[in-house]
Amino acid sequence: MDGEIITQDGEVLEPGAVAALDSGTVAAMSRAEITAQVETARRYPRSVTRASKNINSLATLDDQAAQECIYALPRGGRPIRGPSIRLAEIVAQQWGNNRVATRVIEVDRREKVIVAEAVFHDLETNAAVKATVRRRISDRQGRLLNDDMIVVTGNAASSIARRNAILAGVPKGIWRRAYEAAEGVVKGDVKTLAERRAGSIKAFGTWGVKPEQIFAALGVVGEDEITLEHIPTLIGMFQAIKNGEETVESLFINRAAQAGKAFDKVSDPLNDGDTQAGPQVAAGKTEAANPDHGETGDTAGEGAEAEPDRSNPVPEAASGAADGAAQDKTTIDPSHPDYDRGFRDGEAGTKKCLSEEIKADPARYATWRAGHRDGTAARVREEAEA
Structure with a gap:
């Protein structure tokens, strides 16, 4: 039979037996x-x-x-x-x-x-x-x-x-x-x-x-x-x-x-669905919003109209953000307590149950939200690597 092996003692071994012997x-x-x-x-x-x-x-x-x-x-x-x-x-x-x-x-x-x-x-x-x-x-x-x-x-x-x-x-x-x-x-x-x-x-x-x-x-x-x-x-x-x-x-x-990372300023920081950057302020113009009436003024000329933003659930917060806010970018401070709180909430999977004090301040809410996003990403990454 093909594949047979004959030992020095004349014993004939099958190939499978040799494999089993080697394994043993x-x-x-x-x-x-x-x-x-x-x-x-x-x-x-x-x-x-x-x-x-x-x-x-x-x-x-x-x-x-x-x-x-x-x-x-x-x-x-x-x-x-x-x-x-x-x-x-x-x-x-x-x-x-x-x-x-x-x-x-x-x-x-x-x-x-x-x-x-x-x-x-x-x-x-x-x-x-x-x-x-x-x-x-x-x-x-x-x-x-x-x-x-x-x-x-x-x-x-x-x-x-x-x-x-x-x-x-x-x-x-x-x-x-x-x-x-x-x-x-x-x-x-x-x-x-x-x-x-x-x-x-x-x-x-x-x-x-x-x-x-x-x-x-x-x-x-x-x-x-x-x-x-x-x-x-x-x-x-x-x-x-x-x-x-x-x-x-x-x-x-x-x-x-x-380092130097700037977060785009959104039109409504309390709306999770709004992730696009808000409209840029044109050169020589200033923008002031009146959320109570949904009107937008332009000091460079009259007649310019904008669609009122009716998605903001906290008009007082938007009004406070407009006062003196002439920046196109909002820089988040990762050492701020609100960022740390948001990061811990995101890492723990906690829902967005915030105090009215933070909700009423768009800057603080944006800081918390940035921390929550990074904390959630860290949690997902750690779970994937666990």
């Missing part, structure tokens, strides 16, 4: 390998004290090492900090007696997501942890990324999954002090504050990030308001981009308002 042999070898590793781990148990000390020592070896142990990303309207993949690698190496494996398990081009999985196995305690991470493989316009960028995104997802698995598998008490010590090194003191914040802003500039974007992400007005507490966050955001865990787009472009 591989499984047996894998079990034997893991068994040997577990036996070795239990024969030479780790020293918890030594592991914790070594982790702390390596995390604070120098300023650069400490910076690489921190990452930051936007959550809940402001950046939060955490241990990075570099600290997780130190933890896994010094904790010892463990196995870590990472792989991409799915590339869904239809849903435009990539899924990575990591497993941390403590050979000494025989405890295992699995972490799964989903990342989008589409750009801001929803278009599928090219193959190279999909590979890069897969590597980033694998790195995040690896970090999550390691830090979940090793008790937090082992590496918490090392992380706090690294934050202390990065933070510095008052003497180095000006130098560190200037250096951080300059470093972000190499990626095209403007100072105003950094201020908006930190929730401050200017460079002078960046304190010692902000320095680890700045460094963490930089390292997150450098390690591939985040992108400039996710940290800044999709955040609050971009």
Whole structure:
């Protein structure tokens, strides 16, 4: 029969039997390998004290090492900090007696997501942890990324999954002090504050990030308001981009308002359906609206008429907006409390239940609405990546 295999002993084996034998042999070898590793781990148990000390020592070896142990990303309207993949690698190496494996398990081009999985196995305690991470493989316009960028995104997802698995598998008490010590090194003191914040802003500039974007992400007005507490966050955001865990787009472009970004002034800020820019004011003319009568006056000449705007449910608000408002653009301040409130409402999925005080002030409502829109977008993005 074709495909038969005759062994040296003269035994005739069917092709299927050989395949089954190979599969069984591989499984047996894998079990034997893991068994040997577990036996070795239990024969030479780790020293918890030594592991914790070594982790702390390596995390604070120098300023650069400490910076690489921190990452930051936007959550809940402001950046939060955490241990990075570099600290997780130190933890896994010094904790010892463990196995870590990472792989991409799915590339869904239809849903435009990539899924990575990591497993941390403590050979000494025989405890295992699995972490799964989903990342989008589409750009801001929803278009599928090219193959190279999909590979890069897969590597980033694998790195995040690896970090999550390691830090979940090793008790937090082992590496918490090392992380706090690294934050202390990065933070510095008052003497180095000006130098560190200037250096951080300059470093972000190499990626095209403007100072105003950094201020908006930190929730401050200017460079002078960046304190010692902000320095680890700045460094963490930089390292997150450098390690591939985040992108400039996710940290800044999709955040609050971009540097110098102006929002078109709409004819009715309380009408969700009105997203187009209002009529521009002609040169040499001023526009004054009387919402009570729906009339529009023009100081450059008479006889010009406009269709009255009857969609405004709060005429008093429109009247207040017309008094002294001769601007074509309204700039939203992302550090304003109304923006922060809107962002939190949007992120939580809260409906537009506002106080009459905000509704009566078009400027405040526009600020809240901008925050609500960005918060809703952030919530949708996080749900897609969860």
